[in-house]
Amino acid sequence: MNTDLNELRDSVHQVLSEGGLAAGEDKTWPLVVELGWLLVALPEKLGGLEQGFPGACAIHTELGRSLAAAPYLPAMLAIDAVCRGGLADREAWVERLTSGDFITAPLAESATFITRAGSGKTKLNGLATAVPSASKASHVLICASEGDCVALVPLGQPGVELIRRPTWDATRCLFDLRFADVSLDDKLVLARGSAARELSRIISTERDFALAADCVGGASALLDMTVEYLQTRRQFGRPLALFQALKHRCADLKAFTSAAEALLLDSLGRLGDQIGGPEAERMGKTVKSLACSVYSKVAEEALQLHGGIGMTSEHPCHLFLKRALLNAHLGRRCDSYELDIAAGLLN
Amino acid sequence: MSSDPTPEALRMEVRSWLEQNVPAGWRAAMTGTDQEAFVRAQRDWFFKLVQAGYATPHWPQGWPGGGRSLAEQKIIYEEVARADAPRLILYFVALYHAACTLMEWGSTEQKEKYLPGILKGDVWCQGFSEPNAGSDLASVKTRGELRGDRYVINGQKTWSTMAQYADRCLLLVRTGKSEPPQGGLTYLLLDMRSKGLSVRPIAQITGDDEFAEIFFDDVEVPVEARIGQEGEGWAVAQSTLASERGLTLVELTQRMRYSLPRIAALMRERGRAEDPALRGELGRLIAKVDAACALADRYLLKRISGEEAPGDASIVKLYYSRTLREFTALGLRISGLQGQYREDFTRGGGQETGNWAVDFMNSYNWSIAGGSDEIQRNIIAERLLRMPREPKNWQLPSDRS
Numbered sequence: 001m002n003t004d005l006n007e008l009r010d011s012v013h014q015v016l017s018e019g020g021l022a023a024g025e026d027k028t029w030p031l032v033v034e035l036g037w038l039l040v041a042l043p044e045k046l047g048g049l050e051q052g053f054p055g056a057c058a059i060h061t062e063l064g065r066s067l068a069a070a071p072y073l074p075a076m077l078a079i080d081a082v083c084r085g086g087l088a089d090r091e092a093w094v095e096r097l098t099s100g101d102f103i104t105a106p107l108a109e110s111a112t113f114i115t116r117a118g119s120g121k122t123k124l125n126g127l128a129t130a131v132p133s134a135s136k137a138s139h140v141l142i143c144a145s146e147g148d149c150v151a152l153v154p155l156g157q158p159g160v161e162l163i164r165r166p167t168w169d170a171t172r173c174l175f176d177l178r179f180a181d182v183s184l185d186d187k188l189v190l191a192r193g194s195a196a197r198e199l200s201r202i203i204s205t206e207r208d209f210a211l212a213a214d215c216v217g218g219a220s221a222l223l224d225m226t227v228e229y230l231q232t233r234r235q236f237g238r239p240l241a242l243f244q245a246l247k248h249r250c251a252d253l254k255a256f257t258s259a260a261e262a263l264l265l266d267s268l269g270r271l272g273d274q275i276g277g278p279e280a281e282r283m284g285k286t287v288k289s290l291a292c293s294v295y296s297k298v299a300e301e302a303l304q305l306h307g308g309i310g311m312t313s314e315h316p317c318h319l320f321l322k323r324a325l326l327n328a329h330l331g332r333r334c335d336s337y338e339l340d341i342a343a344g345l346l347n
Numbered sequence: 348m349s350s351d352p353t354p355e356a357l358r359m360e361v362r363s364w365l366e367q368n369v370p371a372g373w374r375a376a377m378t379g380t381d382q383e384a385f386v387r388a389q390r391d392w393f394f395k396l397v398q399a400g401y402a403t404p405h406w407p408q409g410w411p412g413g414g415r416s417l418a419e420q421k422i423i424y425e426e427v428a429r430a431d432a433p434r435l436i437l438y439f440v441a442l443y444h445a446a447c448t449l450m451e452w453g454s455t456e457q458k459e460k461y462l463p464g465i466l467k468g469d470v471w472c473q474g475f476s477e478p479n480a481g482s483d484l485a486s487v488k489t490r491g492e493l494r495g496d497r498y499v500i501n502g503q504k505t506w507s508t509m510a511q512y513a514d515r516c517l518l519l520v521r522t523g524k525s526e527p528p529q530g531g532l533t534y535l536l537l538d539m540r541s542k543g544l545s546v547r548p549i550a551q552i553t554g555d556d557e558f559a560e561i562f563f564d565d566v567e568v569p570v571e572a573r574i575g576q577e578g579e580g581w582a583v584a585q586s587t588l589a590s591e592r593g594l595t596l597v598e599l600t601q602r603m604r605y606s607l608p609r610i611a612a613l614m615r616e617r618g619r620a621e622d623p624a625l626r627g628e629l630g631r632l633i634a635k636v637d638a639a640c641a642l643a644d645r646y647l648l649k650r651i652s653g654e655e656a657p658g659d660a661s662i663v664k665l666y667y668s669r670t671l672r673e674f675t676a677l678g679l680r681i682s683g684l685q686g687q688y689r690e691d692f693t694r695g696g697g698q699e700t701g702n703w704a705v706d707f708m709n710s711y712n713w714s715i716a717g718g719s720d721e722i723q724r725n726i727i728a729e730r731l732l733r734m735p736r737e738p739k740n741w742q743l744p745s746d747r748s
Contacts, residue, residue, distance in 0.1 A: 227732045227733075227734060230734070231733075231734065231735075239735065241734040241735055242734075242735050242737060242738075244725070244737060247724065247725065247728035247729075247732075247734050248721070248724040248725075248728065250728055250732055250734065251665070251723070251724035251725070251727035251728045251732070252665075252724065254662065254727050254728075254731060254732055255662045255665045255666045255669075255727065256666075258642060258662045258666070259635070259638035259639065259641070259642050259662075259666050260638065262638060262641040262642040262644075262645045263634075263637055263638040263641045263642075265641070265645065266640075266641035266644060266645060267641070286633065286634045286637055287634075289630070289631070289634050290634040290635065290637075290638055293631070335627065337630065338626070338627040338628075338629075338630025338631050338634075339623065339626050339627055339630055340630070341629075341630035341633050341634060342626040342627070342629040342630035342633065343626070344633075345607055345608065345610075345611045345629065345633060346611050346614065346615075346620055346626065346629070
């Protein structure tokens with residue numbers, strides 16, 4: 001890992017620690033914009049920090065660690081898609097988006113259909129699910145499940161319905177978006193045909209990596225917090241951290257989180273500029289699957305190790321658990337990951 | 348051997364050498380064979396590697412293929428795994444434990460006496476563990492009593508890999524009382540032909556006997572064969588144990604990844620390739636195997652850059668041993684009843700040979716030997732997570748009387 005990236009990670013960590021755990025969107029989104037975190041992956045000629053996708057994942061990890069509410073993940077998917085897509089005024093768009101004009105994106109598989117009506121107009125129908133902070137976004141990035149099209153769709157227009165879907169995870173603000181015969185603006189189409197299929201694949205892979213990074217950060221922070229609690233809490237006249245039964249469980253969790261982190265960093269290192277390829281897709285699925293299972297395992301164990309206090313709403317234990325559980329169901333269909341990974345070997 | 352300009356050139360050089368030199372059909376030849384034939388095959392393979400300079404890349408310059416950086420050694424190990432070459436079990440202690448201990452602690456005379464012998468095929472074994480000193484190595488009780496210019500050894504060692512074929516032994520004995528117990532230990536280089544010494548192979552649950560016990564009845568070791576000072580044995584032993592520097596786990600995790608198709612083949616063979624539950628399990632296993640590889644890889648990179656923290660190695664070993672257990676258990680389960688019928692096993696074939704019952708049983712080697720999983724968990728908790736050590740003093744109520 002290069003020094004710039006380490007420094008970036010440290011500074012992001014520092015800023016987010018000052019804001020405390022699970023800081024709201026109103027606090028964390030302005031930081032994301034003002035501190036230039038949206039620029040992290042961009043090349044210098046676009047005013048970027050040139051840290052590439054690993055740089056973005058370092059920030060995803062830190063946001064996961066602090067349970068930040070800022071919708072950085074969909075924003076970064078949209079910025080990357082705009083950079084890769086064929087918009088006429090692409091650079092102006094990039095500038096708009098990196099200075100805070102927020103475009104969101106679905107974090108789960110959606111059922112959205114593009115059809116060409118008799119009039120020659122392209123219409124969007126269907127439902128996009130798990131779209132973060134849609135009420136604050138100007139557009140949504142849609143990769144049509146049918147119709148081979150990736151496009152930006154303005155949200156404040158007739159035919160687009162925002163349905164707020166409160167989740168147990170209070171650090172996310174998710175919406176369903178229902179589209180009824182929404183006309184697509186040709187000027188906002190990023191890709192069509194095979195280019196759209198490739199762009200969709202890249203976005204899905206990036207989403208897998210980003211969610212994995214969130215999990216790695218969350219799992220590691222939660223384990224630290226749990227160990228600290230066991231050091232402090234005394235029963236039977238000794239700190240709980242002295243009991244070998246508890247130490248060994250923490251050691252296992254440390255091994256799991258280290259493994260997920262190693263796989264994430266190793267895979268990011270191997271990506272190079274091949275993020276559109278089948279190997280990148282395989283690595284994304286693999287690290288997402290492992291990181292989610294590790295985060296869930298750590299969260300389940302952390303609650304048990306905290307005992308009663310972990311069941312109270314004022315203790316942050318449950319915030320990690322709920323984010324871990326939600327993360328497992330974002331991205332592709334939860335069970336499909338392992339099956340896809342196995343298919344790579346069996347088929 | 349000249350140093351290669353690029354890592355990629357070295358990789359290609361090793362790869363093409365292995366393609367030409369790994370004995371064809373060695374797996375079949377080593378399946379169901381006796382141990383003597385295995386030892387002969389190991390010797391042949393060892394001499395080939397020595398000649399090519401791939402047995403001692405970690406030795407200093409001047410030795411065959413020596414002076415390689417850790418990064419270059421890693422490439423050699425990765426290629427050995429990729430080529431599915433035989434594991435060099437018989438010579439591991441000689442090439443790593445004995446050689447590295449001699450390089451670090453040995454006198455000039457000792458280096459001149461022992462190192463060339465290793466390249467000529469001297470087999471070394473390790474005499475550390477005892478019946479009552481396993482995970483708790485400092486409680487070694489085998490006595491070494493200095494009488495004039497020799498130590499007289501009495502006691503018993505155990506779990507000594509291939510000791511029945513060894514020429515020499517790295518021996519840790521107690522020469523004095525001390526608190527803490529690490530203090531009274533002394534490290535000796537023992538000739539296995541010494542009078543009063545007997546070796547008894549241990550019959551393992553797999554039917555193999557790759558370990559042995561060593562018994563000492565007034566065995567004499569000359570003072571010149573002591574390495575380090577008297578009482579310095581614990582520090583010397585730490586060098587021995589640190590000598591393989593993470594390379595073994597790079598090799599083993601890579602071998603585990605290259606063995607995944609064996610599970611796929613087994614699923615097809617048993618008509619289970621379309622079973623969604625098994626496919627899901629395989630998918631989860633693949634992710635863990637990939638993570639084990641990434642852990643071992645990144646651990647070695649940390650060592651190369653000098654950023655290793657105490658306890659890091661324990662994470663790699665613990666994760667590997669758990670993943671290996673799951674791997675072999677899955678193989679055994681898919682095998683069904685077929686897996687319960689006794690079949691010949693492959694010597695030197697690594698941890699995932701496809702004889703899943705034997706592989707499963709052998710996986711316990713990795714969770715018990717070299718610091719058990721429980722010891723690794725203690726180290727991770729205490730060194731990395733900074734949880735407190737348990738108090739040293741304890742007493743059961745029944746002990747008080």
